[in-house]
Amino acid sequence: MQKHLAVIGYPIAHSLSPIMHNAGYKAVHKEAIYHKFAVRPEELQEAVLGLKALGFRGWNVTIPHKETILPLCDELTEEAKLAGAVNTVKVQEGKLIGHNTDGVGFVQSLQKHMDLTPDKDIVLLGAGGAAKGIAMALAPLGVTIHVLNRTKGKAQQLVEQIQSIGGHALLHEWALGEWLKRGDCIIQTTSIGLKMEDYPYSLHGISPDTLVIDIIFNPWETPFLKEAKSLGCKTVNGIEMLLYQGAKAWEFWFDEEAPVSVMREALLNALQVEKG
Ligand code: ATR
Numbered sequence: 001m002q003k004h005l006a007v008i009g010y011p012i013a014h015s016l017s018p019i020m021h022n023a024g025y026k027a028v029h030k031e032a033i034y035h036k037f038a039v040r041p042e043e044l045q046e047a048v049l050g051l052k053a054l055g056f057r058g059w060n061v062t063i064p065h066k067e068t069i070l071p072l073c074d075e076l077t078e079e080a081k082l083a084g085a086v087n088t089v090k091v092q093e094g095k096l097i098g099h100n101t102d103g104v105g106f107v108q109s110l111q112k113h114m115d116l117t118p119d120k121d122i123v124l125l126g127a128g129g130a131a132k133g134i135a136m137a138l139a140p141l142g143v144t145i146h147v148l149n150r151t152k153g154k155a156q157q158l159v160e161q162i163q164s165i166g167g168h169a170l171l172h173e174w175a176l177g178e179w180l181k182r183g184d185c186i187i188q189t190t191s192i193g194l195k196m197e198d199y200p201y202s203l204h205g206i207s208p209d210t211l212v213i214d215i216i217f218n219p220w221e222t223p224f225l226k227e228a229k230s231l232g233c234k235t236v237n238g239i240e241m242l243l244y245q246g247a248k249a250w251e252f253w254f255d256e257e258a259p260v261s262v263m264r265e266a267l268l269n270a271l272q273v274e275k276g
Pocket of ligand 1: 125126127128129130131149150151154189190191192
């Protein structure tokens with residue numbers, strides 16, 4: 001029987017998840033279809049009950065529902081509890097299991113580029129929902145996480161949260177500082193660059209050995225990443241993070257590995273089409 005999956009969010013028109021998952025289903029001849037539904041915040045509960053009643057196997061959850069869906073789940077996985085957010089739901093024996101693949105997806109994509117040994121220093125620029133998911137997945141690896149954010153109180157909160165699960169974290173001012181030279185990897189998680197705006201400060205003085213990541217992938221290369229690249233750093237955008245959170249969701253729903261390379265190709269094709 002055809003299995004149904006979906007992503008719900010608001011707005012949702014630009015989500016690439018259906019393209020990525022449906023390409024994967026086609027490649028492995030899976031009888032499944034992945035939909036996208038625009039669900040307004042006030043309609044979340046009705047939508048979730050509707051998906052369950054219609055026999056959906058599961059769904060992804062994106063902005064603005066990742067936290068508000070928590071109380072609608074019957075059970076939460078450790079990952080969802082740690083992140084305080086759900087991006088993947090599975091219907092299992094009539095129960096809604098809330099899970100989070102954002103953080104582990106990110107860590108898996110990062111491990112392709114560096115060894116995440118405990119001696120590593122990782123700088124997080126930003127302390128919003130995305131930064132929190134990444135931080136809570138990195139913390140158990142024993143790396144030191146340097147946090148800086150425009151609103152310092154939020155950076156402080158994130159530092160305390162990392163420490164509360166036994167992780168190592170340090171608070172910095174939202175300004176250039178010693179973190180620039182100390183970081184083995186710098187991860188840009190704020191929305192600066194979505195409209196191709198320049199970063200508030202320059203990365204001048206960075207070591208070319210630093211891996212620089214921006215979780216934005218559209219635009220493909222933000223001014224922040226462009227600068228890092230011009231200074232000799234290896235740079236990575238957010239497409240792999242999207243890919244691996246999707247692959248991890250596939251594994252959660254179907255208990256099998258996802259066809260990652262087919263899914264990556266579908267994403268790259270879609271972005272080229274959008275870029276014209
Ligand atoms: P997300 O889930 O994508 O992380 P979010 O939780 O709204 O979204 O967080 C957005 C992040 O981008 C925050 O770290 C925010 O900083 P503040 O906590 O100070 O708001 C950061 N951000 C957004 N616009 C910014 C700007 N112009 N300058 C600096 N930081 C910015």
